[in-house]
Amino acid sequence: MTDTIGMVLIAIGLSFDVLGCVGLVRLPDVYNRLQASTKCVTLGTCSILLGVFLMSGGFTSMGFKALLAIVFLVLTSPVAAHAVSRGAHRSGVKLWEGSVVDMYAADRAREESQDPAKAGRNEP
Amino acid sequence: MKTLRWLIGSVLLLGIVALIILMPFRSVFMPLYVEHAAFAGRVIHILILASLLAVYRVLKGPTAADRIVAIDIFGILIVGLCAVLGIATGLSWYIDIGIAWGLQSFIGSLALAKYLEGRSFHD
Numbered sequence: 001m002t003d004t005i006g007m008v009l010i011a012i013g014l015s016f017d018v019l020g021c022v023g024l025v026r027l028p029d030v031y032n033r034l035q036a037s038t039k040c041v042t043l044g045t046c047s048i049l050l051g052v053f054l055m056s057g058g059f060t061s062m063g064f065k066a067l068l069a070i071v072f073l074v075l076t077s078p079v080a081a082h083a084v085s086r087g088a089h090r091s092g093v094k095l096w097e098g099s100v101v102d103m104y105a106a107d108r109a110r111e112e113s114q115d116p117a118k119a120g121r122n123e124p
Numbered sequence: 125m126k127t128l129r130w131l132i133g134s135v136l137l138l139g140i141v142a143l144i145i146l147m148p149f150r151s152v153f154m155p156l157y158v159e160h161a162a163f164a165g166r167v168i169h170i171l172i173l174a175s176l177l178a179v180y181r182v183l184k185g186p187t188a189a190d191r192i193v194a195i196d197i198f199g200i201l202i203v204g205l206c207a208v209l210g211i212a213t214g215l216s217w218y219i220d221i222g223i224a225w226g227l228q229s230f231i232g233s234l235a236l237a238k239y240l241e242g243r244s245f246h247d
Contacts, residue, residue, distance in 0.1 A: 003160075007163060010163075010167060010208070013204065014167055014170055014171070017170075017174050017204065018170060018174045020174075021175075021178055021201075024177065024181050024193070024197060025177050025180060025181055030187060030189045030190055030193065033181070033193055034193050037193060037194075037196075040200065040201075041197075041200050044200075044204065045200050045201070045207075048204040048207055049203075049204070052207040052210065052211050052219075055160070055211050056210075056211060056216075062210055062216035065216060069207070069222055069223050072223060072227070073200070073203065073226060076226070076227075076230040077230070079230075080196060080229075080237070081193075081196070083238070084189060084192050084193055084196065084233060084237045084240070086237065087236075087238065087239075087240035088187070088189035090240075090242070091188075091240045091241060091242055093187050093189050
């Protein structure tokens with residue numbers, strides 16, 4: 001029974017991984033690709049690791065390491081994705097021409113319009 | 125330069141020939157448990173296919189950010205592959221390889237993102 005649940009979880013994670021990689025190949029833009037491919041971290045690989053935890057029989061050494069890897073991936077991978085998208089936007093990667101809204105550019109423009117006033121207040 | 129290219133090519137060719145020759149004896153080097161071997165073999169093949177898609181994006185990506193995203197996802201897929209190898213062979217240290225690979229991939233992604241941003245490292 002536990003093996004069956006683990007196999008189903010591994011199959012779900014595998015399908016999410018493959019769909020995320022197909023999105024990585026097919027989508028037109030850096031930000032769209034990031035949106036598609038970060039799904040295969042939390043839903044794909046964490047599901048695979050949860051299935052490995054169930055298939056290895058609970059809290060053995062392998063299952064405990066799998067839980068540790070789940071915690072580590074959930075904590076670190078969105079941080080890396082956010083940093084990559086921020087760096088891409090700041091380095092001037094263009095959005096796809098079909099994109100509707102770019103809130104970060106407006107936010108940065110507002111920050112830059114507020115920054116000289118702030119610098120002017122701080123300097124004297 | 126030409127000799128170096130010939131050397132790399134011949135080493136790759138010898139490696140492929142050795143893989144083909146040693147393929148019937150792979151159960152000696154990589155013992156699989158009988159109960160989960162077929163399932164884990166299929167999972168490993170599909171994961172290798174997905175990571176080949178990621179490698180395609182690394183090779184073809186128009187900007188540097190595409191390549192960084194693809195390398196990040198490639199590392200995540202390798203973590204899943206290590207977990208499935210652990211369930212296939214019954215050796216628990218494969219997941220240690222996965223954890224270490226995830227840590228290195230995280231630090232590398234952060235450093236490459238900072239480099240992409242064009243700013244210094246001390247903030």
